[in-house]
Amino acid sequence: MKIRSVKATPVNIPLEKPLWWTGGHYPGTSKVIVEVETDQGLVGLGEAPSVDVLATILAMGEELAGQDPLDIANCESMTVPPWQIVQNTDDSSVVKAFGAIEIALWDIRGKVAGEPLYKLLGGAVRKEIPFTEYFGFREGGEMSPEAVADYCVHMREVHGSTMFEGKLILGDPVLEIETVKALRSALGPRDMIRLDSNMQWSLPTAIRILREIEPFDIRNYEDPVATFEEMGVLRRHSAIPFSTHVPDLRRAVRIGVPDFIVTNFAVLGGISRAVRFIGACETMGVGFWCYSGDAGVATAAYLHMSAAMPWITEPSQSLFRWQIGDVIQGGPFRQTNNVVTVPEGPGLGVELDRSALATWHAHFIEHGPLDHFFDPAQVGRFRRLPLA
Known part of the structure; x- marks a missing residue:
């Protein structure tokens, strides 16, 4: 079994009412949904916690094409520099990008085994x-x-x-x-x-x-x-x-x-x-x-x-x-x-809702990433809390 492709879809997940936090106005969050497809038709799902790693995920996907999705250590060694470098002197966003892909590789592993991830x-x-x-x-x-x-x-x-x-x-x-x-x-x-x-x-x-x-x-x-x-x-x-x-x-x-x-x-x-x-x-x-x-x-x-x-x-x-x-x-x-x-299906035990994925991707395209840092009362300004 080989990795055929890695797909990454940025989405917005809005909240019903915006929340105030130290960074400002929190209307929701933006994520990247990862799909790792194999040549046997299995698809593993992953998720990145922010959209700044979208391009890195896609670049890693090109590197991983043709690799064994069950050999997670090899996939990491092909895409992530030595750990002491990314933790101290390099851009640690590569860790976050690969982390999203790695979750998808575990999902595939569970689907191959026919067992939920917790097992x-x-x-x-x-x-x-x-x-x-x-x-x-x-x-x-x-x-x-x-x-x-x-x-x-x-x-x-x-x-x-x-x-x-x-x-x-x-x-x-x-x-x-x-x-x-x-x-x-x-x-x-x-x-x-x-x-x-x-x-x-x-x-x-x-x-x-x-x-x-x-x-x-x-x-x-x-x-x-x-x-x-x-x-x-x-x-x-x-x-x-x-x-x-x-x-x-x-x-x-x-x-x-x-x-x-x-x-x-x-x-x-x-x-x-x-x-x-x-x-x-x-x-x-x-x-x-x-x-x-x-x-x-x-x-x-x-x-x-x-x-x-x-x-x-x-x-x-x-x-x-x-x-x-x-x-x-x-x-x-x-x-x-x-x-x-906890879900009992194989791997992560969840499946994508394609219609919902398209809806929240369209929301991302129309509105851009949901902004957590700006003050809605002052367009173009960061939220500043009183010093205390």
Whole structure:
């Protein structure tokens, strides 16, 4: 069996209402859906977390034509420079590009074996995979502490959700503190509350905020400040655990924070490297879960990996409830009572919805990549939060 072609399709995945985050206005996300086709007619699916690697994926596809899709190590050696170079002195986007292709190669491997990915990874330690509901300040939606709290209560009543994570990002420390108080009052003492500020706060402001919210049992705070070093100082003032999207395990171990790394498998270089990374996290006592905003292909990979990896014990993030489209049949995934069931089909266990893929590709062509950084009130300007 040989690789015949690699196809890469950029798509937009809009949210029902734009969310505010540190970078500005978050109306949704843009991804690249990868299809690796073999000469036997099998097609493996992958997903890149951003469209900046589109051309690199296509170039790698030309290099991989005629290669054995089951020989993943050979495919990597043909397209990715030595690891120490891409991690330190080269453009690490090649890792992300190959990571998307590599997920598709694992999908093919599962289809050849007739087994779901989690079985190829050693079998399932769980099949009900937990995800948090998301909350935040949304344009045309929840823009006050009371509204955010009411939304979460509604999610609990309708969907059985008791695990929540969100961004309270409008540049106002008091607003964040008041919203946390409203959430805990409305949800009671048992429901999970995690926060994510996307490196919004200065160290003095973060010290102030965490001092005020610590009594309200915050399960985790993601990237409360801009660097691991600042997290190290912040740890001396708060017992709340920290997480980050920056997958620098060596630095996390050296400094002692953050407690968890939250990332995407393509960012790590694919399934094989993610398995090794998670194993290193387990050895060093650093937790791991998966981040949010992906289409159904990457989410399926999260489901299988979380099923097979005992170390992933905390719920991963999700924007499932807010995503108005997807590229897989039956998507987007939706959790009930906090969980999504791992797919049982071969490989990733998902199939493309060709009509949906065409719709969201057309959205990308018409509108361009969904813009996460600009302020809609000031055309051509980046969002600037008040200094705090």
